[in-house]
Amino acid sequence: xxxxxxxxxxxxxxxxxxxxxxxxxxxKKFNIQxxxxxxxxxxxxxxxxxxxxxxxxxxxxxxxxxxxxxxxxGLAQYERLWANDRWNISVxxxxxxxxxxxxxxxxxxxxxxxxxxxxxxxxDLFRSIFLYPFAMSxxxxxxxxxxxxxxNLGIQSAVRQLGWANFEFxxxxxxxxALYGLVLGGLWxxxxxxxxxxxAGLRGVDSExxxxxxxxxxxxxxxxxxxVLPMMKGAVATAFxxxxxxxxxxxxxxxxxxxxxxxVSTQMPAVYVIQHITDRVNVGQGxxxxxxxxxxxIILIGLxxxxxxxxxxxxxxxx
Amino acid sequence: MTTEAISxxxxxxxxxxxxxxxxxxxxxxxxRIGVYAFLILSAVFFLLPLWVMIVTxxxxxxxxxxxxxxxxxxxxxxxxxxKAWDTACTGRDCNGLKPGFWNSVKITALSVPVxxxxxxxxxxxxxxxxxxxxxxxFGILIFGAFVPFQVVIYxxxxxxxxxxxxxxxxxxxVVHTIFGMPILTLLYRNFFASLPIELFKAGRVDGAxxxxxxxxxxxxxxxxxxxxxxxxxxxxxxxxxxFGTVFAGRENMPMTVQLNNIVTTTTGIREYNVxxxxxxxxxxxxxxxxxxxxxxxxxxxxxxxxxx
Numbered sequence: 040x041x042x043x044x045x046x047x048x049x050x051x052x053x054x055x056x057x058x059x060x061x062x063x064x065x066x067k068k069f070n071i072q073x074x075x076x077x078x079x080x081x082x083x084x085x086x087x088x089x090x091x092x093x094x095x096x097x098x099x100x101x102x103x104x105x106x107x108x109x110x111x112x113g114l115a116q117y118e119r120l121w122a123n124d125r126w127n128i129s130v131x132x133x134x135x136x137x138x139x140x141x142x143x144x145x146x147x148x149x150x151x152x153x154x155x156x157x158x159x160x161x162x163d164l165f166r167s168i169f170l171y172p173f174a175m176s177x178x179x180x181x182x183x184x185x186x187x188x189x190x191n192l193g194i195q196s197a198v199r200q201l202g203w204a205n206f207e208f209x210x211x212x213x214x215x216x217a218l219y220g221l222v223l224g225g226l227w228x229x230x231x232x233x234x235x236x237x238x239a240g241l242r243g244v245d246s247e248x249x250x251x252x253x254x255x256x257x258x259x260x261x262x263x264x265x266x267v268l269p270m271m272k273g274a275v276a277t278a279f280x281x282x283x284x285x286x287x288x289x290x291x292x293x294x295x296x297x298x299x300x301x302x303v304s305t306q307m308p309a310v311y312v313i314q315h316i317t318d319r320v321n322v323g324q325g326x327x328x329x330x331x332x333x334x335x336x337i338i339l340i341g342l343x344x345x346x347x348x349x350x351x352x353x354x355x356x357x358x
Numbered sequence: 359m360t361t362e363a364i365s366x367x368x369x370x371x372x373x374x375x376x377x378x379x380x381x382x383x384x385x386x387x388x389x390r391i392g393v394y395a396f397l398i399l400s401a402v403f404f405l406l407p408l409w410v411m412i413v414t415x416x417x418x419x420x421x422x423x424x425x426x427x428x429x430x431x432x433x434x435x436x437x438x439x440x441k442a443w444d445t446a447c448t449g450r451d452c453n454g455l456k457p458g459f460w461n462s463v464k465i466t467a468l469s470v471p472v473x474x475x476x477x478x479x480x481x482x483x484x485x486x487x488x489x490x491x492x493x494x495x496f497g498i499l500i501f502g503a504f505v506p507f508q509v510v511i512y513x514x515x516x517x518x519x520x521x522x523x524x525x526x527x528x529x530x531x532v533v534h535t536i537f538g539m540p541i542l543t544l545l546y547r548n549f550f551a552s553l554p555i556e557l558f559k560a561g562r563v564d565g566a567x568x569x570x571x572x573x574x575x576x577x578x579x580x581x582x583x584x585x586x587x588x589x590x591x592x593x594x595x596x597x598x599x600x601f602g603t604v605f606a607g608r609e610n611m612p613m614t615v616q617l618n619n620i621v622t623t624t625t626g627i628r629e630y631n632v633x634x635x636x637x638x639x640x641x642x643x644x645x646x647x648x649x650x651x652x653x654x655x656x657x658x659x660x661x662x663x664x665x666x
Contacts, residue, residue, distance in 0.1 A: 072568035073487035077495070080480045080543065083536050084495045088502035091513035098512070107516060151400060157393050167649070168401045170656065171408075174648035175641040176597030178614045182621050182637050183407045186414065186630060187427070197427035227407065235656055280504075288506040291599040295618055312508040313604075322512060332506045340501065 092333070099330045103322035116327035126328060129306045132218055136307070137286045139222045140229075144282060145275075147226070148233030153263050155234070156241050170231035177228060181295025184224035185211065214304040217297055221305055224296055229285070233278045240274025241267065280339075287335055308332050415439060415635035422630050438631035442639055446632050448619040455636050458616030462596055462643075464527060465612055469534035470591045474584065477539055481546025482576050486558050487568060496543070503540035511604060518605070525607025533605045534595050542587055549583040550576065589651050590658045593644040613640050 074081075094107075102112045120126050151169060155162060172180065187193050190209035198206040210220030244267050252262040268275075290309040293299060299306040308328060315325030410427060415438050417431040444454040451457075483489075484496055514533070515524060523529035557579075561571035602612035617640045621633045648655050 069489055070487050070568055073483045073489055073492075076479045076487075076568065076572075077483045077492070079476045079535070080483075080495060080499065080539065083539050084498040084502070086517075087510055087514065087536050088498050088505065091510040091517070092505070094513040094516075095509055107512075150396070154393050154396050157390075159393060159397065163652075165397055165401060166656070167652070168404050171645065171648055172404060174593055174644045174655070176599060176614050176644070178597075178599045178618050179637050179641045182617070182633065183411055186634065187407060187410055189630075192422060192425050192630065193427055196425040200425060227404065231404070284504050288508065290508075291614075294599070295621075298622070309506060309508050313511075313600075316512050316515075317604075326512060329506075329509045329512070333509050336504045336506065340504070 095326050095329050098322060099326035101323050103326070105320045105322070107322055112323075116323045117331075119324060120327045120331065125303055125306060126308070126311055128303050129308045129311050132305060133286070133289070133307055135218055136222060136225075136289065137283075139219070140225050140286060141279065141282050143222070144226055144230050144233045145278065148230050148278065149237050149268070151230070151234040152238040152241055155238055166231075166235070169234055172228045173231050175228070177225075177291035178295040180224050180228040181292040181297075184220065184227065185296050188212075188220055211297055212301065214301050217301060217304045221292065221296055225289075225292055228292075229282065232281065236274050236278045236281070237271070240271035243274070244270050283339065284336075287332060411634045411638050415442075415631055415638055417631050419627075419629060419631060435631075438629070438635040439639070441629075441632045442620075442636035446620050446629075446636060447626075448616060448623060455613060455616055455620065455639055458611055458613035459639070461606070461610050461616075462613040465530055465534070465602075465606070465610065466592060466595045468527070468531045469538070469595050470588060472531060473535040473538040473542060473591055474587050476535060477542030477587070478546050478577075478580060478584070479572070480539070480543040481548075481550050482572055483568075484543070484547045485550035485553075486571070496547070499540045499543055503544070507537065507600060511600075515604065525605065525609070527606075527610050530601065530606045530610060530612075533601050534598070537601070538591055538594065542591070545583060545587055545590075546580070549580060553579065585651075585654055586658045589647060589655055592647055593655075596643050 097109075098107050099116055100111050100113065101108055102110050102115070155165060159165070188195075188209055188211045190196075190212050193209065195206060195209045198208065210216035210223070248266060248270070249262070252266060257266070288309050289307050290313065293305055293307050293310055297305040299310050309332070312325050312328045312332065315321045315328065319325075406428075413428070413430055414422065416434055416436070418433055418435050418437075421432060442454060443456055443459075445452050446454045484492055514536075518524040518529050518532070523532060553576075557575055558571060561575050566574060596612075597614060598612065599614045599618065602615045606612055606615070617636050620636055651658075
């Protein structure tokens with residue numbers, strides 16, 4: 040799992056205390072300047088990514104309202120959380136949004152990458168066109184698509200004027216379809232990145248493979264799907280992780296595009312947390328939700344650790 | 359400048375369609391046509407919203423109400439742009455987007471150098487001056503790259519207000535520095551780790567210490583990676599919405615937050631042309647960065663994820 044995983048692995052082995060393995064490079068002579076120079080890193084790592092998370096978890100067990108307090112009420116906030124329709128719908132929405140976004144983005148992104156790989160003319164031009172939406176913020180993305188989806192003046196009405204009087208395309212006004220509108224906006228913003236990463240992966244595959252496939256008479260599309268794709272697991276994993284982290288924290292585009300509505304049809308966990316620590320002044324409840332948001336990340340990291348451990352064990356067996 | 363960049367991105371559209379009919383007639387097979395058809399259709403999908411944004415922002419409201427979303431304006435007007443910049447209302451304030459623009463300039467101009475300098479030192483120390491626990495700290499930092507912001511936001515609000523930085527300009531700069539640190543540190547650490555260790559050893563032989571080697575050897579060598587870091591940070595910080603909403607306070611509200619407020623203001627008639635002009639104005643800075651930096655931008659994305 041390429042570079043994004045590599046430091047995690049180092050950290051993981053660091054935890055496991057295998058320091059002996061990685062001693063040789065430079066002697067770890069204590070240098071006070073090095074510690075001083077990295078003070079901001081120490082403060083951020085410990086202060087924010089350890090202490091702040093611990094406080095979030097602690098407050099999730101309290102009945103904090105406007106201000107945090109330490110009146111512990113056990114798991115009551117979590118019971119309330121999972122009894123809350125708004126939260127349950129948020130989680131379901133996130134799951135649907137995530138599966139659809141990642142699935143379509145991977146397929147569409149890989150198709151674009153494959154087509155870009157056909158020695159086409161104007162490759163740079165196409166690349167800039169596919170990638171430019173990513174340079175814009177998700178607020179901009181949300182607002183533009185909200186306008187395009189406008190039931191009275193947007194795509195729907197423009198197509199109706201062309202003659203299709205019954206044409207319907209205004210996903211954001213209906214509870215059943217609003218989430219798909221959100222998916223489309225998100226895809227427009229991010230598919231280019233998936234394409235760029237997968238294309239880099241494609242180009243990294245040994246060209247000998249292509250010659251061999253040609254000699255064996257394997258059709259091009261089969262080569263792409265069954266031979267090349269499995270060889271670029273690193274790029275696929277990178278694209279996947281990048282999207283995954285973006286999706287768990289999805290917030291901006293929801294606020295700009297639908298504000299969670301109509302009803303609660305596009306409500307998301309990240310929005311739920313922010314609403315509870317601001318408008319709804321229920322910090323305890325917000326922190327319980329935030330702690331739940333940490334779960335998928337921990338599962339993902341655990342999974343990766345497991346995979347690495349497995350690979351190491353295999354390597355050891357082979358040796 | 360901004361419109362130029364946008365329109366140049368646009369005017370190149372038609373040349374793409376002439377691509378397959380170009381000089382090499384031999385290669386025009388059904389397969390080739392299919393390839394280009396797919397790419398061009400995709401390009402249309404990606405360009406359509408930009409087109410709609412531009413034409414809407416140049417139309418008058420009566421024309422917009424006719425509903426021809428994709429048509430070039432019959433009556434060209436630049437008033438929406440002026441209004442978006444100067445007089446559009448958010449609640450009771452009617453100063454347009456310009457305060458937001460200048461706030462974003464301030465936030466970006468301060469956050470980018472601060473976050474990059476810190477990350478550069480981090481990466482350097484992590485590559486050449488490891489100390490007991492430095493790898494663990496780095497591991498925590500990388501973990502932080504995956505943590506949803508919502509998990510740490512509230513304690514951070516409390517912490518920052520305890521030291522009087524909540525809802526201030528330095529406060530939002532600190533927040534951007536914190537959340538930019540994981541990916542930037544990773545970027546610099548990978549870069550410095552790829553440099554030959556002899557460079558470092560030569561510096562040691564010459565008697566240079568931590569800072570000596572940093573300033574005289576490493577800093578000058580890290581110009582290319584710093585360009586990538588700048589692109590990454592300028593676009594990232596300019597486009598931020600969540601931290602701006604939570605940490606910047608009313609005085610320093612960045613452009614994205616103000617844009618959202620202008621567009622979602624429900625009082626009065628919705629002026630779609632002004633909204634779209636405001637949207638383009640907000641997107642202009644990162645778009646210009648994108649079109650100027652070109653391949654560096656791609657490298658920036660890739661560098662964060664894959665080793666460049």
